[in-house]
Amino acid sequence: MSTDTKSSEVATKPDLVTFTIDGAEVSVPKGTLVIRAAEMIGIDIPRFCDHPLLDPVAACRVCLVEVPDAGNGRAMKPQPACALSAMPGMKVETADSNPTVAKHQSGMIEFLLINHPLDCPICDKGGECPLQNQAMSHGRGETRYEGVKRTYAKPTHINAEIVFDRERCILCQRCTRFSEQISGDDFISLSERGAFSQVGEYADQPYASYFGGNIIQICPVGALTSADYRFQSRPHDLVSTQSSCEHCASGCELRVDHRHFQVKRRLAGNEPAVNEEWNCDKGRFGFRSGHGDDRITTPLVRRNGALEPASWPEAIDAAAEGLSRAGESVGFLPGGRLTVENAFAYSRFARAVVGSNDIDFRSRAASAEEATFLTNHVVGRKLADSITFGALEKATKVVLVSFEPEDESPMVFLRLRKAWRKNKLQVVSLAPFATRGSEKMGARLWPTAPGTEAAELDKLAAAGELDNQTIILVGERAALSAGALTKVAELAERTGAGFAWIPRRAGELGALEAGLLPGLLPGGRHVADASARVDVQAAWGADQLPAQSGRDAAAIIRDVASGSVEALVTAGIQAEDFADPDAVLAAVSAAGFVVSLEQRRSEIADRADVVLPVALIEDQVGTFINWEHRERPVALVNEETTSPMTDVRVLAALADALGSDLGMRTPTQARLAFDEISDWSGNADKLPVEAPATTDAGSGNFVLSSWRLLIDDAAGLDGATALLETAPAPSVRLAPADATGLGVADGQAVTVRVGGTTFTAPLTIVPSMVPGVVWVPGNTRNSVNSGLVAAAGTRVEVTGGAA
Structure with missing residues (x-):
């Protein structure tokens, strides 16, 4: 078949149009923009306002092309390629084939540089700046402008995290379009007209968005910079690693940049199937929690009532001795933040080394x-x-x-x-x-x-x-x-x-697959299934696995406090994760023996008998499984770490000291062992569905509603100072009629009380609120008293005024 015949057949397909760019024929889906078609065949067209995930606006005019034949025999005036859809028979000429187009593009870049400050050496964008790059590739290379450049007061803060240098802005409108189209946070917009046009923010409120870091990343000129990263490094001094975010179950791709083995910034990676090219501010800026003074870099052993530094052999021996005394009476609370590899190591250690099914990753309110x-x-x-x-x-x-x-x-x-x-x-x-x-x-x-x-x-x-x-x-x-x-x-x-x-x-799906529930083995098979136990025993080389379903997290905490469970192993959990933090801390204090595998000091680690430091997320390799059941890779960012021992390695050392073999010493080995049994067929039948348990809802005049805000008091956000300043103000939310009944107005203090705990914050009246329901944030900053101990659905007392 001839080339002409093939082209003819392609062109007749209803969803394709065929046209030429610089004489090269290209067939693209109907509605494709010329700038995208050019990318497909390797033709570079400069642009600033264009972004593939934003609607076209044709603001910068740098991507002008000429269309001498629009398919109807008539020439079109210069057109912005970012807003021009491909049409059948169209002939497009770019700067590669048309000197006039090259002059158009060079002139527009020169125009943009008239008032743009040439401060590249001190600009955070310098070295990775599209304007800088395209001025050299498509511009004149030197300025002809001899006038005085326009200046503004600088820098200004759009919010605590985002710094705006208005002099650098070229009015591409990427930031305003992202805020309007993608996140829906329309707090910045284009104001004034003509030569006075500028990006302006609302005067009476800061730019309130969970996604503000994205406008920094997509800004093509360094007009928007991060208070967190400002003046920290030059791009050519950074080493970049692709990894995945550890903060939620989405599994966003991240680009982690570090210098001298210190993470300097995190950017959204490009993963179309997951986060496209975006991420949230928690994932972008919340990476400093393990870099503070409370980072644990050496094992700690309790001597004479106090935790003291110890060598690794001393600490491992002390931990093994305490666990040996407890025998199989050991509870495990590994939390939901682990990689699959680390979670699998805890599952195998608990069952094959210790002989306990008392393990539960749900360090939060849960149920049978x-x-x-x-x-x-x-x-x-x-x-x-x-x-x-x-x-x-x-x-x-x-x-x-x-x-x-x-x-x-x-x-x-x-x-x-x-x-x-x-x-x-x-x-x-x-x-x-x-x-x-x-x-x-x-x-x-x-x-x-x-x-x-x-x-x-x-x-x-x-x-x-x-x-x-x-x-x-x-x-x-x-x-x-x-x-x-x-x-x-x-x-x-x-x-x-x-x-x-x-x-x-981020680690909850992986923990589930690894078997970190009291009645569940790795691979989704039930502990009570004898054939499943035999298979796992054979894969692990274990003598016998416990056959009875173990205790869940609530029962472990209860029985540790009573002494029915003699020892406890924890991993990266916080007391605030649980519905009743004080009860958790009391249980840990009362425990016969506690081993804590931790990255930093915490209220739980401070009550342990042995604390074993483990690697930060950027100091290890592994995998998260996101809510889609998609595997998300975790990459090693820092090769020189203060604590090279991963959870897998520490548990392997503990197993050795207990006279057993964990069967793995690295995350890679753990993953291979996990893969051997994670895809087994013939999983046990579904568990019988029992009547859901009901709990005592208590007494009070309102039903409590609550969830944790994205930016809150979570330990994972410690050190993210600027980000935490953008956290929403705490509030109590009520229906209008309920506020009237309590005699309180919007903004006045309201106290929510249950048992001996209270929460006090200003009232926000919500017209759509269900009457009889009161909402409070689950764990928030700057509250008068954030110690409310109650689960959603509990009946609570609500009164006007402070407690």
Whole structure:
């Protein structure tokens, strides 16, 4: 077949158009912009305002091309390639073939440089600046301008984290378009007109966004810089590593830049299937928690009532001695922040070395119903069989249950907002009120008081809202609502709706697959399944694995306090993670023996008998499994570390001291061992679904609603000073009628009380709030008293005024 015939067949396809760029024929999908088509065949067209994930605006005019034949025999005036769609028969000429176009582009760059300061040596963007690069590749190379450049007061702060140097701004509008189109945070915009045009922020409020760091990254000229990174390094001095974020279950790709083995900044990586080219500010700026003075770099052993530095052999021997005394009476609380490799090592250590099934990764409020749901419907799923980010974008309806995406999984929020904006996705939120995040993605509120999710899901189904084109996203908070998780699974099976469970922590899916539940072995097989135990015993070379399901986290804490569990092993957990932090600390204090594998000092580590330092996330390799069940690689960033021992290596040393063999000493070996059993077929049948347990809701005049905001008092954000200043102010939220009944107005102090704990903050009246419900943040900064100990759904007392 001749080339002409092939071209003719391609051109006749209804979804393709064929045209030429600089004489080269190219066929592209209908609607493709010329600038994208040029990229496909390797033709470089300069640009500043263009970004593939933003709508075209043609603001900078640097990408001008000429179209001598538009396909209708008429020439077009110079056109911006970033806003020009390919048309059949069109002939496009770029600077590579047309000197006039080259002059257009050079002239526009020269025009942009008239008022742009030539301060490249001190600009954070210097060395990676599109204006700098394209001025050299497509510009004159030297200035002809002899006038006085325009100046502004500088720098100004758009918020605590983002610094704005207005003199450098070239009005590309990338920042304003991102804020309007992607995140929905329209707090900055183009103001004034003509020569006086400038990017301006609202005078009465800072730029409030969880995604503000992205406008720094996509700014092409260094007009927007980070208070966190400002003047820290030059780009050519940085070493870059692609890795994955450890802060939530989305698994965003990150570019981690370090110098002299110190992480200087983190940027959003380019992973179209997950985070596209964005990330949240928590993932971008929250990386300093392990770099403070409380970093543990040497083992600690309790002597004469105090923790004292010890050598590794001394500490390992002390830990082994204490665990040997406890025998099999050891509880494990490894938390939900571990890589798959480290989680698998804890699972094997607990069962094959110690002989205990008392292990639970859920260092948070949980329930037996949740464990059954996770075992029956979540563990063992593969990416090909799961809901994905891409599926959300193509869905017709998404129902949110006990899940606030902007706070609990920001990339899910961005994808839902994108689908709503571009594909008219319907979002239905079962929540007590319409949050700002819900409003930004056009969500319809289905008013739901905490604890009533199961009943409201039935009503939703009866109203015909669920079908096989619906996706249900259920958050970890559903564990606190009796029957909610069971109802999600039941309705999904009955209606054909898809569903996905989205926890907050990055390591929870991996921990589940690694078997960090008391009744679950690695590979999604039940502890009570004799054949599964035999298979795992053979793979591990273990004599015998315990056959009885162990204690969950709540029972471990209770029995450690009573002495029924004689020893405790913890890994990276915080007391504040649990519903009752004081009870956790009291239990750890009362424990017969505690070994803590930790990165930094904490209230739990300070109560341990042996503290063994482990590597930071940037100091090791591994894998997270995100909520889609997609594996996300964790790369080694720093080769010279203060604590080269990973959790795997420390547990292997402990196993040696206990006269056993863990069978792995590195994360790589742990991954190979995990892969041997993670894909086994013939998993045990589903666990029987029991009637969901109900708990005493207490007494009080309101039902409590609560979740953790994205930027809060989490230990993982320690050291991110500027970021923490952008945290939302704490507030108590009530319906208008309830506020009136209490005699309090917007902004006045309100106190929420349960038992002997209280929370006091200014009132925010929310018109959409379900009457009789009060909302408080789960763990927030700058509150008068953030020690409220109560789970969502609890009845609490609410009064006007401070406690």
